[in-house]
Amino acid sequence: MSAALIWVVSPNSELCNGLGFLETKEKRGFNRLNNIVSRKRDVVRRVVANPSGNLAISSEQLVYDVVLKQAALVKEQMRSRAEEVEDVEVKPDVVLPGTLGLLNEAYDRCGEVCAEYAKTFYLGTLLMTPERRKAIWAIYVWCRRTDELVDGPNASHITPKALDRWESRLEDLYNGRPFDMLDAALSDTVSKFPVDIQPFKDMIDGMRMDLRKSRYENFDELYLYCYYVAGTVGLMSVPIMGIAPESNAPTESVYNAALALGIANQLTNILRDVGEDARRGRVYLPQDELAQAGLSDEDIFAMKVTDKWRFFMKKQIKRARTFFDQAEEGVTQLSSASRWPVWASLLLYRQILDEIEANDYNNFTKRAYVSKPKKIVALPIAYAKSLVPPSSRNLVSN
Numbered sequence: 421m422s423a424a425l426i427w428v429v430s431p432n433s434e435l436c437n438g439l440g441f442l443e444t445k446e447k448r449g450f451n452r453l454n455n456i457v458s459r460k461r462d463v464v465r466r467v468v469a470n471p472s473g474n475l476a477i478s479s480e481q482l483v484y485d486v487v488l489k490q491a492a493l494v495k496e497q498m499r500s501r502a503e504e505v506e507d508v509e510v511k512p513d514v515v516l517p518g519t520l521g522l523l524n525e526a527y528d529r530c531g532e533v534c535a536e537y538a539k540t541f542y543l544g545t546l547l548m549t550p551e552r553r554k555a556i557w558a559i560y561v562w563c564r565r566t567d568e569l570v571d572g573p574n575a576s577h578i579t580p581k582a583l584d585r586w587e588s589r590l591e592d593l594y595n596g597r598p599f600d601m602l603d604a605a606l607s608d609t610v611s612k613f614p615v616d617i618q619p620f621k622d623m624i625d626g627m628r629m630d631l632r633k634s635r636y637e638n639f640d641e642l643y644l645y646c647y648y649v650a651g652t653v654g655l656m657s658v659p660i661m662g663i664a665p666e667s668n669a670p671t672e673s674v675y676n677a678a679l680a681l682g683i684a685n686q687l688t689n690i691l692r693d694v695g696e697d698a699r700r701g702r703v704y705l706p707q708d709e710l711a712q713a714g715l716s717d718e719d720i721f722a723m724k725v726t727d728k729w730r731f732f733m734k735k736q737i738k739r740a741r742t743f744f745d746q747a748e749e750g751v752t753q754l755s756s757a758s759r760w761p762v763w764a765s766l767l768l769y770r771q772i773l774d775e776i777e778a779n780d781y782n783n784f785t786k787r788a789y790v791s792k793p794k795k796i797v798a799l800p801i802a803y804a805k806s807l808v809p810p811s812s813r814n815l816v817s818n
């Protein structure tokens with residue numbers, strides 16, 4: 421049964437509140453469900469954060485295990501669905517009179533939020549099939565709301581408990597019991613597409629990390645954070661976007677590329693926002709690499725562009741570009757209608773790095789952004805790239 425069938429609109433629903441779910445979240449008491457997977461990850465995280473400095477498992481290995489699991493899950497689910505129905509693309513709706521209208525309204529609202537926060541990306545989604553487009557909007561909105569918890573206007577009131585409740589809400593919507601209209605859209609999406617709950621839970625873990633941590637000792641720690649808050653988006657998106665039927669690439673290699681795009685975007689986001697983050701007392705840069713470049717937090721708070729800073733930034737930008745390069749091959753493997761928005765977002769986000777360079781690495785007081793004319797130029801380039809079909813050459817898994 422479609423999740424929306426058991427969803428009731430309340431006058432205080434998110435639709436009324438926009439993204440401010442904070443007023444409504446208190447109204448429901450949720451028990452935290454600690455499942456085996458998250459307990460296991462807690463253990464592993466302790467190993468990774470071992471103060472002795474001897475990392476038993478690197479973040480990259482840890483995250484790659486998730487990639488393999490996601491790829492295996494989607495293959496498994498696609499196989500069993502293929503046995504169930506001929507057209508495996510989307511499960512048909514089981515609808516009671518009236519509920520489809522509400523569900524459509526919920527998806528429309530997700531589309532509006534998406535258009536408001538990420539216009540270019542929203543335009544790109546219009547090229548996707550209607551089912552996929554709506555699903556991406558629903559995921560976008562959930563991610564945006566999750567990010568708003570720690571980054572939005574009410575961030576100072578957010579406690580680990582509030583994140584626990586947000587996670588319980590996630591579990592409820594996965595079980596067909598959405599809390600509000602926007603959750604109902606995602607609940608419907610996850611009932612139709614093989615999207616696993618793990619990346620969603622991991623994103624919430626990223627927000628937990630953000631609450632308790634404002635420094636990253638080395639790139640390994642930063643990588644894990646980037647996976648949590650952005651690599652997860654890549655993993656959530658692939659089952660919706662779909663892999664081209666003519667692609668020969670191993671499923672896990674496509675997931676790996678999606679992960680790389682998330683990491684690349686987040687690293688770029690971090691490099692763009694160094695000044696803004698420093699003003700909030702946060703430094704999302706590897707402390708050991710800062711020290712190697714002869715820099716410290718004090719230099720960042722001083723917000724002066726020096727040769728040491730330029731040297732440090734060059735290395736960080738180079739690393740972010742490596743992740744973009746890794747992502748590129750994967751985009752080509754996606755289903756044809758999904759390639760354009762992904763290419764567009766890749767090209768546009770990557771250009772932020774060029775803009776940081778053009779600002780002579782002043783990411784303290786100047787915000788690097790891609791101008792409208794440059795965006796307009798990028799869109800047809802993205803479109804041309806999206807026409808390239810998957811190559812017969814196999815992608816490397818890791």
Ligand SMILES: CC(C)=CCC/C(C)=C/CC/C(C)=C/CC/C(C)=C/[C@@H]1[C@@H](COP(=O)(O)OP(=O)(O)O)[C@]1(C)CC/C=C(\C)CC/C=C(\C)CCC=C(C)C
Nearest residue numbers: 560563564567650653654677678681682685686689750765
């Ligand atoms: C086509 C496309 C890009 C689809 C993804 C749509 C989607 C569900 C996006 C959710 C993004 C979101 C709101 C994440 C919450 C955490 C967060 C804010 C992450 C940062 C995004 C940039 O946001 P912004 O510039 O607004 O940042 P501020 O909050 O203002 O600081 C991130 C930098 C990360 C976003 C990560 C992605 C979009 C992942 C992209 C990867 C894919 C779509 C997989 C593509 C598949 C292959 C095979 C390459």
Ligand SMILES: [Mn+2]
Nearest residue numbers: 567568570571
């Ligand atoms: Mn943010």
